[in-house]
Amino acid sequence: METLSENTCFGGVQGVYRHASDACRCDMTFGLFLPEEAKDGPVPVLWYLSGLTCTHENAMTKAGAQAWAAEQGIALVFPDTSPRGDGVADDESYDLGKGAGFYVNATQTPWAPHFQMWDYVAEELPRIITANFDIDEDRQAITGHSMGGHGALTLAMSLPGRFRSVSAFAPIANPTQSDWGRKQLGAYLAEGADWAAHDSSLLMQESGFDGPVLVDQGSKDQFLELLRPEALAQAMVARRQPGTFRMQKDYDHSYFFVASFMEDHVNFHAEALYAD
Amino acid sequence: METLSENTCFGGVQGVYRHASDACRCDMTFGLFLPEEAKDGPVPVLWYLSGLTCTHENAMTKAGAQAWAAEQGIALVFPDTSPRGDGVADDESYDLGKGAGFYVNATQTPWAPHFQMWDYVAEELPRIITANFDIDEDRQAITGHSMGGHGALTLAMSLPGRFRSVSAFAPIANPTQSDWGRKQLGAYLAEGADWAAHDSSLLMQESGFDGPVLVDQGSKDQFLELLRPEALAQAMVARRQPGTFRMQKDYDHSYFFVASFMEDHVNFHAEALYAD
Numbered sequence: 001m002e003t004l005s006e007n008t009c010f011g012g013v014q015g016v017y018r019h020a021s022d023a024c025r026c027d028m029t030f031g032l033f034l035p036e037e038a039k040d041g042p043v044p045v046l047w048y049l050s051g052l053t054c055t056h057e058n059a060m061t062k063a064g065a066q067a068w069a070a071e072q073g074i075a076l077v078f079p080d081t082s083p084r085g086d087g088v089a090d091d092e093s094y095d096l097g098k099g100a101g102f103y104v105n106a107t108q109t110p111w112a113p114h115f116q117m118w119d120y121v122a123e124e125l126p127r128i129i130t131a132n133f134d135i136d137e138d139r140q141a142i143t144g145h146s147m148g149g150h151g152a153l154t155l156a157m158s159l160p161g162r163f164r165s166v167s168a169f170a171p172i173a174n175p176t177q178s179d180w181g182r183k184q185l186g187a188y189l190a191e192g193a194d195w196a197a198h199d200s201s202l203l204m205q206e207s208g209f210d211g212p213v214l215v216d217q218g219s220k221d222q223f224l225e226l227l228r229p230e231a232l233a234q235a236m237v238a239r240r241q242p243g244t245f246r247m248q249k250d251y252d253h254s255y256f257f258v259a260s261f262m263e264d265h266v267n268f269h270a271e272a273l274y275a276d
Numbered sequence: 277m278e279t280l281s282e283n284t285c286f287g288g289v290q291g292v293y294r295h296a297s298d299a300c301r302c303d304m305t306f307g308l309f310l311p312e313e314a315k316d317g318p319v320p321v322l323w324y325l326s327g328l329t330c331t332h333e334n335a336m337t338k339a340g341a342q343a344w345a346a347e348q349g350i351a352l353v354f355p356d357t358s359p360r361g362d363g364v365a366d367d368e369s370y371d372l373g374k375g376a377g378f379y380v381n382a383t384q385t386p387w388a389p390h391f392q393m394w395d396y397v398a399e400e401l402p403r404i405i406t407a408n409f410d411i412d413e414d415r416q417a418i419t420g421h422s423m424g425g426h427g428a429l430t431l432a433m434s435l436p437g438r439f440r441s442v443s444a445f446a447p448i449a450n451p452t453q454s455d456w457g458r459k460q461l462g463a464y465l466a467e468g469a470d471w472a473a474h475d476s477s478l479l480m481q482e483s484g485f486d487g488p489v490l491v492d493q494g495s496k497d498q499f500l501e502l503l504r505p506e507a508l509a510q511a512m513v514a515r516r517q518p519g520t521f522r523m524q525k526d527y528d529h530s531y532f533f534v535a536s537f538m539e540d541h542v543n544f545h546a547e548a549l550y551a552d
Binding site for chain 2: 212220231236238
């Protein structure tokens with residue numbers, strides 16, 4: 001593993017690291033914020049999954065999460081959103097291929113050789129960060145924005161016991177019923193494959209999450225028709241899922257929205273991470 | 277108007293008053309908490325509508341609202357839930373007739389002569405409290421529990437400009453699709469009458485509310501199938517209604533649930549009542 005940069009940040013260290021990925025069969029880069037407390041022993045960790053077009057860098061520089069994570073003594077991981085490199089398949093559109101891994105394991109040509117983002121985020125990267133940094137693997141939580149909110153919710157519900165809490169900012173909430181979803185699931189996965197396993201509204205209907213859930217959505221989000229937040233809200237309440245769904249007046253889909261509510265999300269996760 | 281009792285309470289006064297009601301054509305009793313600040317001029321007011329079987333007294337003694345209202349300098353009104361007295365029609369069941377006015381104007385026999393709870397709460401009682409107490413009628417908000425949550429939401433959406441904010445604890449959220457609703461609307465209103473005007477999920481779908489909305493629901497509420505909170509949650513988010521829906525883990529339908537979140541609700545309303 002190669003250290004690309006390390007900056008002192010809110011008393012801790014914001015690092016960027018590169019490693020050869022077995023899952024994605026290419027080099028992968030991620031950001032990791034370690035609070036000051038990590039000098040003295042393992043700290044809890046909050047995963048942040050990013051949205052379409054993002055790399056590891058967007059949230060790391062624009063979401064303002066380190067301030068609150070430092071206050072709570074929590075590490076932050078910022079994975080990339082897709083495999084990268086010259087040998088990796090891509091598409092002309094912004095919402096397929098590089099920057100648009102959708103947190104699934106592709107089985108279809110030409111994506112299957114590298115687009116294994118589920119395994120990367122669920123298996124390989126956790127091994128790497130717990131082996132190399134002082135992270136308490138029993139205290140993990142997950143959040144994300146847009147496509148990353150989709151990733152956070154689907155990972156949290158599909159890996160019971162892994163995450164103590166899950167939150168999302170304007171998640172792609174019902175991809176099997178949206179052009180943000182049908183296109184990507186159709187490209188990456190076989191027709192007839194289990195798309196429902198990658199739809200947080202359907203997972204919520206089926207099984208829910210064994211812990212608290214927080215979802216924020218801006219009322220002036222320019223992508224509301226693609227995100228379908230009403231499907232997730234309905235499913236959460238129909239399931240009696242302990243949690244909170246907030247429709248935030250006038251906010252759009254940008255990182256200004258994410259940053260505005262990041263303190264609430266970090267504090268929400270801190271409560272779960274420090275319980276018992 | 278007759279004063280039945282006045283008790284000093286959190287530096288203010290908790291009063292109970294009786295008056296001859298034109299709307300209900302019987303004597304009606306209500307509770308009113310005035311904070312200390314009312315000595316110096318008009319104060320904002322939060323209406324609290326109660327649920328099935330309640331009188332003006334239940335929330336006044338069990339919801340713990342005065343503590344937070346005193347802190348915020350807000351008055352509280354606790355209306356009764358139906359007309360009362362020997363000449364008033366009733367039913368053997370707990371959920372029809374006395375204690376179960378459902379916040380509608382009855383048009384059917386034998387209910388029409390007295391069961392005019394919409395007019396009482398929307399028109400007559402506001403006139404009485406603003407005429408007799410130092411209440412700022414431009415700063416009103418409304419909340420309620422169960423049938424009262426239904427009342428609060430339907431009044432707030434049907435009287436644009438009247439209330440700055442609305443909240444509800446475990447509201448009867450979709451009465452046209454529930455036995456808590458079809459029975460009462462069927463008894464009080466004509467078949468073919470506009471039941472939709474008394475269904476907060478349908479009103480939310482149609483028009484929403486021009487202000488913030490907060491709904492709390494307990495995940496172990498014994499009446500979830502009758503309340504149908506998922507219909508309201510879906511409608512709120514589909515409408516992009518600025519607001520928050522919280523599914524509170526393990527809470528039931530009791531006043532222990534209401535009291536547990538009363539501070540949040542009073543503070544939520546205070547923010548709207550003191551804006552600008």
